[in-house]
Amino acid sequence: MKIPIRTMTLAALFAVLTAVGAFIRIPFPLVPMTLQTLFVYLSGTLLGSRGGALSQILYVGMGLVGLPVFTGGGGPQFVLHPTFGFLVGFIAGSFVIGYVLERVKKVSFLTCFAACAIGTAVIYFAGTVGLYLNLNFVAGKAVSFGKVLEIGVLPFVAVDAIKAAAVAAVTARVAPRLRHAMTGK
Numbered sequence: 001m002k003i004p005i006r007t008m009t010l011a012a013l014f015a016v017l018t019a020v021g022a023f024i025r026i027p028f029p030l031v032p033m034t035l036q037t038l039f040v041y042l043s044g045t046l047l048g049s050r051g052g053a054l055s056q057i058l059y060v061g062m063g064l065v066g067l068p069v070f071t072g073g074g075g076p077q078f079v080l081h082p083t084f085g086f087l088v089g090f091i092a093g094s095f096v097i098g099y100v101l102e103r104v105k106k107v108s109f110l111t112c113f114a115a116c117a118i119g120t121a122v123i124y125f126a127g128t129v130g131l132y133l134n135l136n137f138v139a140g141k142a143v144s145f146g147k148v149l150e151i152g153v154l155p156f157v158a159v160d161a162i163k164a165a166a167v168a169a170v171t172a173r174v175a176p177r178l179r180h181a182m183t184g185k
């Protein structure tokens with residue numbers, strides 16, 4: 001699989017932006033609210049499935065090798081952190097957002113918002129499963145799946161919908177120009 005230099009450069013930029021987004025946060029129990037998902041959405045909408053996923057792979061990789069880019073720091077021990085499922089979800093979510101938009105003829109606010117909503121569902125699924133497994137098997141706390149949804153998803157739905165709408169508004173205007181610049185079409 002050959003990835004153009006421009007895509008690799010933009011993926012690295014979005015990895016750094018996602019890291020910066022980790023430090024713009026509002027504390028919540030277990031899972032803090034950050035701007036990371038905003039950059040995950042943008043990476044998928046602007047870079048496409050492969051470029052968006054690559055940016056998030058770079059981000060997660062930077063954190064796992066020890067760079068303090070995650071909300072709680074960095075290092076390989078983060079695979080046992082309650083929020084690691086959400087980090088894995090960033091990779092899948094960005095890929096899915098890009099994949100959905102690559103399948104539409106015209107990028108519009110609605111298609112971008114729908115793609116971000118689907119990507120958010122992917123992030124929430126991976127994060128919820130990871131949080132459930134962590135709390136029940138790593139932390140040793142018996143927590144129901146419903147309680148995990150209450151802790152790890154419900155407080156973030158409205159804010160993530162606002163982020164998705166903001167990204168959709170920007171992408172609907174920028175994506176056609178960016179596609180033309182990157183592909184010449």
